[in-house]
Amino acid sequence: MELAAELVGVTKRFGPVLANDGVDLAVARGEVHAVVGENGAGKSTLMSVLYGLHRPDSGHVLRAGQRIRLRSPADAIRHGLGMVHQRFRLFPDLTVAENVVIGAEPVTAGRLDRAAAHRAVTDLSDRYGLRADPSARVGTLPVGVRQRVEILRALHRRAEVLILDEPTAVLTPGEADRLFEVLRTVAATGVAILLVTHKLTEVLAASDRVTVLRQGRVTGRFTTAGTDADELVHAMIGRSLTPPAPRRLARPDGAPAxxxxxxxxxxxxxxxxxxxxxxxxxxxxxxxxxxxxxxxxxxxxxxxxxxxxxxxxxxxxxxxxxxxxxxxxxxxxxxxxxxxxxxxxxxxxxxxxxxxxxxxxxxxxxxxxxxxxxxxxxxxxxxxxxxxxxxxxxxxxxxxxxxxxxxxxxxxxxxxxxxxxxxxxxxxxxxxxxxxxxxxxxxxxxxxxxxxxxxxxxxxxxxxxxxxxxxxxxxxxxxxxxxxxxxxxxxxxxxxx
Ligand SMILES: Nc1ncnc2c1ncn2[C@@H]1O[C@H](COP(=O)(O)OP(=O)(O)O)[C@@H](O)[C@H]1O
Ligand SMILES: [Mg+2]
Incomplete structure (x- = not known):
């Protein structure tokens, strides 16, 4: 297993809140690695550390085995890390192609080469099954398509580690299934994918391995094929769900309320x-x-x-x-x-x-x-x-x-x-x-x-x-x-x- 990125002993506090507490997480090339936990477990904080948005209080990041310094997302991008945020960071007045190539534009004689930008988007779209019209204005597109644009942008920058923070929160169930297919295709090219979610059905449907966080700490690491919902729930909330008590019947009483x-x-x-x-x-x-x-x-x-x-x-x-x-x-x-x-x-x-x-x-x-x-x-x-x-x-x-x-x-x-x-x-x-x-x-x-x-x-x-x-x-x-x-x-x- 060739590791694409590792978080080593990451601790991050926000005032009194210990958001991440000595977290180790390794993601391999070509895998979809789910990061799960309840709200507030520290998932977004950990991903922000990996993407250079937060500096950890202690701990560090390795990329392809080498320790790297991340002072900003620009550093992260330079090291081949890409992130699809919960709130998209796109320019609504620009086209899909312009948004995808921004920061890494094909330039001919000092000017943006529009034809090349279009071609780049079409190529990526075809390759990964991420359909988006290169000339559409992003502001007019539904959220599912905007999310594809964010993914295309990361791929265009040749991200080798792709982080998606709760990507299905804005999608319908059908769109979510399509996204998982895309992630599979992307992973198959050797990209390491970190899929943050709190939905177990998504973990089981879309990932190869799982890391569970609870209150800022890792409480479980599993291969998806070797685990099940019960085990994951236990790691997430520290206990099993109480089996549904034998149904107590209602005793409705009196005139309608x-x-x-x-x-x-x-x-x-x-x-x-x-x-x-x-x-x-x-x-x-x-x-x-x-x-x-x-x-x-x-x-x-x-x-x-x-x-x-x-x-x-x-x-x-x-x-x-x-x-x-x-x-x-x-x-x-x-x-x-x-x-x-x-x-x-x-x-x-x-x-x-x-x-x-x-x-x-x-x-x-x-x-x-x-x-x-x-x-x-x-x-x-x-x-x-x-x-x-x-x-x-x-x-x-x-x-x-x-x-x-x-x-x-x-x-x-x-x-x-x-x-x-x-x-x-x-x-x-x-x-x-x-x-x-x-x-x-x-x-x-x-x-x-x-x-x-x-x-x-x-x-x-x-x-x-x-x-x-x-x-x-x-x-x-x-x-x-x-x-x-x-x-x-x-x-x-x-x-x-
Ligand atoms: N920028 C911030 N300032 C203060 N507290 C924060 C900040 N970001 C996250 N937290 C706190 O850190 C903890 C972990 O949050 P977060 O990483 O967003 O969890 P998750 O993504 O798993 O829901 C929570 O208690 C949250 O309130
Ligand atoms: Mg979060």
Whole structure:
């Protein structure tokens, strides 16, 4: 095995945070090497050290066996290292070809040789199956294609070590599979690939070897063929996932907390998005909503949370009373778009966690004592395992998983009658997912009515007590959670049971 690059004893601190703690990692020519770990495990920091973006406090980097000094990404590029960032670093006004060759332009008589640039892109595209129109302006391209441009740029600079930090976060599942094929092709030419991810399915599908990080340290090294999801999870979170407890059945009790009656919603073009949808959720049960994307889930949830009026004939009732328009405080809501709808970016974590609960801490006319607000935030952070350097950091600085836990902490502690949750484990890792599921079951068992929308059938079957299927805006079927995914899938595509 010929080593392309090695990180040796890398330690990196950010103030009190030990992001990398004596990490050794070696990547060989021609392999796809996955680097996995939960959010905050230190993956991005380690890759930034390798790419010259961070200087380690101790430790060093070897390239093809030689110790190298990396003071900047320019040094890294000179040593044959390339990186595809989570946030792309492309020039939107330039073409694909210009972006690919930038910094290493073919020059003829002192000027950029456009024809040569185009040819270079076409050659690389063909060779690696990375399709991109060389003359398209990058700013007009979808993210999947922009990512290809970043990869093409690294290949054009003849990167021999290619680092990709969570590359599939911006891709659809189909695009992710295509990317993995490309990585295979690139690796087959001898390039060493470091694939950073927190998704185990990707590790198992796309890598040759795996290094696992937890809290800044290496907790496992495996060959992919010789490991499995259980072993990787154990290394990632320090324990196995608790096997799903024998399902405790819901004991729904009493009159519906949420009633949806004859809901019909039309869009701006008068096309029906929901047609005569009626159902009820009782206290103490989780009702799941399944459907292919765009089947009316968005409109349904907007109506239930009071974010849109219930249409011409419909009614949304909370404990028998119409939902209030705007945002009804009796409904807790965990939206899919955690950093958009869910949180106010200008607030600190402590302030965000307070929203909707001000009355409980209000003290007379002097408003909110900030010590109490912060103490409450620290308490919630602990209970919900939110890892943040401090409760005073802006909510927008939290990672996806931690932002999700913060929104759940805020919404689940509102003691509302009804909780509406969209995609509870999208973008979070396995440990967080398990925790979020437990919290939802707890809320259910306290007598909350839960409406759960998820695009993951496995999640619906694990959590929901009943699953309703939306197809083209109509409720077409209701299942118990033991229904097979095949049956659910048929109902979701309009093949009725
Ligand atoms: N620039 C930075 N300043 C302060 N803390 C940071 C910085 N970058 C990362 N951290 C902290 O270092 C730890 C590891 O972060 P990171 O390497 O981004 O993890 P991962 O990529 O595995 O999610 C986290 O606790 C994170 O908050
Ligand atoms: Mg990261």
């Amino acid at each position: 949420l009633g949806v009656q004859d809901l019909t919603v039309r869009d701006g073009d008068d096309v029906p998005r929901l047609t005569a949808v009626s159902f009820a959720v009782r206290p103490g049960e989780i009702v799941g909503i399944a459907g292919v994307a765009g089947s009316g889930q968005r409109e349904l949830i907007d109506a239930v949370t009071g974010l849109r009026p219930p249409g011409e004939s419909g009614r949304i009732l909370l404990d028998g009373l119409p939902v209030r328009q705007g945002r009804d405080p009796r409904v807790a809501y965990v939206p899919e778009d955690r950093h958009g709808r869910a949180t106010a970016p200008e607030l600190s974590l402590a302030e965000d966690l307070l929203m909707g609960a001000q009355h409980r801490l209000a003290r007379g006319r002097f408003g909110l004592p900030s010590a109490a607000v912060r103490a409450r935030a620290r308490d919630l952070s602990e209970r919900f395992a939110i890892s943040a350097a401090s409760v005073d950091i802006p909510i927008s600085a939290l990672s996806g998983g931690n932002a999700q836990k913060a929104v759940l902490a805020r919404e689940l502690t509102r003691e509302s009658r009804v909780i509406v949750v969209e995609e509870p484990s999208q973008g979070v890792d396995v440990g967080v997912r398990e925790r979020v599921h437990a919290l939802l079951i707890e809320a259910r068992d306290r007598g909350t009515a839960v409406l759960l929308q998820s695009s993951e059938l496995a999640e619906l079957r694990e959590l929901a007590d009943r699953i309703l299927v939306l197809f083209e805006g109509r409720l077409v079927a209701e299942f118990t959670p033991d229904a097979t995914e095949a049956r659910l899938g048929q109902a979701m595509t309009g093949v009725l049971p």
